[in-house]
Amino acid sequence: MKKILFLIPFFMLQCCLFGQNIKRLGLEGSYGFIIPHSRELKPLSQTNPLGINLHYQNLNSSLKNWKNCNCFHYMGLQISYHNFGNPEVLGSATSLTGTFEPIIWQKNKWTFSLLSGLGLSYLNRIYDEVSNPENVFFSSHLSFLIYLTPKIEYSLTQDWGLNASISYNHISNGGQSQPNKGINYPMGSLGLVRYFQRKIFPIYEKDKISRNWMYYFESGFSTREGKDGREPNISVVFGTIKPLSSINGIGGGLELNKDFSLEVNENRIEALIPAPYIAHHFIFGKIDFSQRMAFYTHKPMGYNDYVLYQRYVLGYKLLNHLTLGIGLKAHGHIAEHMDLRIGWKF
Structure with a gap:
């Protein structure tokens, strides 16, 4: 926390x-x-x-x-x-x-x-x-x-x-x-x-928004309660964004999640959870709020009964390419965990 x-x-x-x-x-x-x-x-x-x-x-x-x-x-x-x-x-x-x-x-x-x-x-x-x-x-x-x-x-x-x-x-x-x-x-x-x-707002011209596809790499980290105490929960994301207007964009990508708190039968590869996703982005200059809908292609036995999950990510562009933010994973209205996110936009 x-x-x-x-x-x-x-x-x-x-x-x-x-x-x-x-x-x-x-x-x-x-x-x-x-x-x-x-x-x-x-x-x-x-x-x-x-x-x-x-x-x-x-x-x-x-x-x-x-x-x-x-x-x-x-x-x-x-x-x-x-x-x-x-x-x-x-x-x-x-x-x-x-x-x-x-x-x-x-x-x-x-x-x-x-x-x-x-x-x-x-x-x-x-x-x-x-x-x-x-x-x-x-x-x-x-x-x-x-x-x-x-x-x-x-x-x-x-x-x-x-x-x-x-x-x-x-x-x-x-x-x-x-x-x-x-x-x-x-x-x-x-x-x-x-x-x-209270003053009258000055008039500024909005920056032209590129309509080209942009790409990003992102990683998330948190800890979750496991059998032996708190264990790391790490995710890696490869995604793309296409701006549609000054504040809206669409995109998608692939998230790979490794949750060390989950029990496995033979080896840790069972706890690797790949999930492709689609996303909508609210983009306000350096601030990006994305709402992602992901599909479980694989998950450990007994993890949960859901087919889909949401990932909400609020990010801030620190430098030209580096972003820092937080993410929330949820199943419907049920939140699972929050994590710290760091990314790089190309």
């Missing part, structure tokens, strides 16, 4: 290198529901989470910062409290996340943006085989929170705005302890925004 923690300030570093032109503070109230992504979770998914979010953001309108994303974007910190409506079993989550929010569309007083966040949650009620055996959503007090939030805002005055959003939230411990079904809960929110500094 410590290997992942440094990525939150890393992705936020760009907002602190230069002077911030626009600063704002937002307060939102949220209401949602829990998705029962397996049969055993249905009895626990009959409540409606309530939440409150406090969000501080900066937008740097310099040309250099614009080129990082090919768009104007906010970066900031959000503190949230979500009560799952079942205090004895599920309790609540108190979270601190780093956020990235590119502006997708703006006209007159209306703004549409796409907020994403990654950070840590403290869960006050977790699984315990004696005192809380029903809670198979999460088993560690400290877990990860990831969310994606389309948001629309209306400017009431120069200093105040009103926004509405729908967020998809996921909390799990990244496979560091079991049980770890993970909790998925969409929420609708209404909020107010107070601007402390």
Whole structure:
């Protein structure tokens, strides 16, 4: 988990290198529901989470910062409290996340943006085989929170705005302890925004996007609980991307995964898991968020009953070719583990 923690300030570093032109503070109230992504979770998914979010953001309108994303974007910190409506079993989550929010569309007083966040949650009620055996959503007090939030805002005055959003939230411990079904809960929110500094955006021309196929090599590393303690889990990826627009691309490739925590009968080659995949990419300058759908062509006996899995990867281009990021592997709504990713684009 410590290997992942440094990525939150890393992705936020760009907002602190230069002077911030626009600063704002937002307060939102949220209401949602829990998705029962397996049969055993249905009895626990009959409540409606309530939440409150406090969000501080900066937008740097310099040309250099614009080129990082090919768009104007906010970066900031959000503190949230979500009560799952079942205090004895599920309790609540108190979270601190780093956020990235590119502006997708703006006209007159209306703004549409796409907020994403990654950070840590403290869960006050977790699984315990004696005192809380029903809670198979999460088993560690400290877990990860990831969310994606389309948001629309209306400017009431120069200093105040009103926004509405729908967020998809996921909390799990990244496979560091079991049980770890993970909790998925969409929420609708209404909020107010107070601007402390607000200026008219300058006009920049977008960089021309190459429509040529690009290729990349990527490797992922994490650890998982095995028979003899924590064991390495390593993956190697060969992939390609074709940009379709300034923010969208498609692609595919092959992932080879070697999980040393899996038991084998004769030799370790049995734990090699090859999986071809197709992918969609949200590309914001140096930031690439890919959603991959992979097909198991081989896996060890007893590993799982799934034919497909998803891999979500958030990467940041450090240099012209070098990328660093994090990945999440999931089967449907069930997260399996998170890992650290390093790649090289050609």
